[in-house]
Amino acid sequence: MSKQADGRSVSEGRRRTKMSKGDLREQALLDATEELLRRSTVAEMTMEAVAKEAGITRSAAYFYFASKEDLVHAVIERATRYIYTGIEASAKASDSTGLQRAIDVQVDNWRRHGHIFRVGVELSTRSQYRQVWVALMEHGIDLACQAVAHDRTRGLVHGDPEQDRAQLDAIAWMGERTCYLLFTRDHSDAEEEQLRITLSTLAHRALGYIATD
Missing domain, CATH: 1.10.357.10 (Tetracycline Repressor, domain 2)
Known part of the structure; x- marks a missing residue:
């Protein structure tokens, strides 16, 4: 198995740079919010709409962002x-x-x-x-x-x-x-x-x- 200069394997280094499931969900929520803000206002946008756009549940969205304000x-x-x-x-x-x-x-x-x-x-x-x-x-x-x-x-x-x-x-x-x-x-x-x-x-x-x- 090939090693990097710091002694870690190349595959290990790749695993560490890969985004986690949580990171991907957070990214999806940010992308969904940005897309919704193209079509509506902050007042019209809801956490439920953001979660749906991101493809996750509303309760899961609140795990990453406590409020719509935090997400914005x-x-x-x-x-x-x-x-x-x-x-x-x-x-x-x-x-x-x-x-x-x-x-x-x-x-x-x-x-x-x-x-x-x-x-x-x-x-x-x-x-x-x-x-x-x-x-x-x-x-x-x-x-x-x-x-x-x-x-x-x-x-x-x-x-x-x-x-x-x-x-x-x-x-x-x-x-x-x-x-x-x-x-x-x-x-x-x-x-x-x-x-x-x-x-x-x-x-x-x-x-x-x-x-x-």
Whole structure:
């Protein structure tokens, strides 16, 4: 039997990376919730409907998520992680600024998961959801700060580093609102591209990026 460097067999390593039945059920519940939110609102959605969509019993669904609110939180967090991952992966991009890549990631993920982010924005007015949404936004802003700091080491930014956080905080919340307004209505590809250009122009100017031709 072949062994890995740590002494475990290859088959053992494969078994450990395989998703458990519980993991698969939790994944199915998240997928079902995301699909239902394409067709209905949070108010209309029930745990029974989610369980049915996921192919498990209602009682089993409650084993993984104590309430509909917890399930919606988890779906929003999962969608937001796509943005985090994209920003982290592009922070050291050399073909463009890290800030540009962060903006691209935001717009691209609104295109793919806008129905989930729409829910996050709309529910953020409720106390039980607001803390979750604000925390997710704050982490995204932290990652954007890291991207700008990396751009600064490349000599691309001349603005005051002490102002980076405040500037990015305002830009991020402005981006959230403008993305929400665009992706919750019928729109064209040209409008998406114009939004991307507008956010990029405003952000780069505000943070003091060096203009390039």
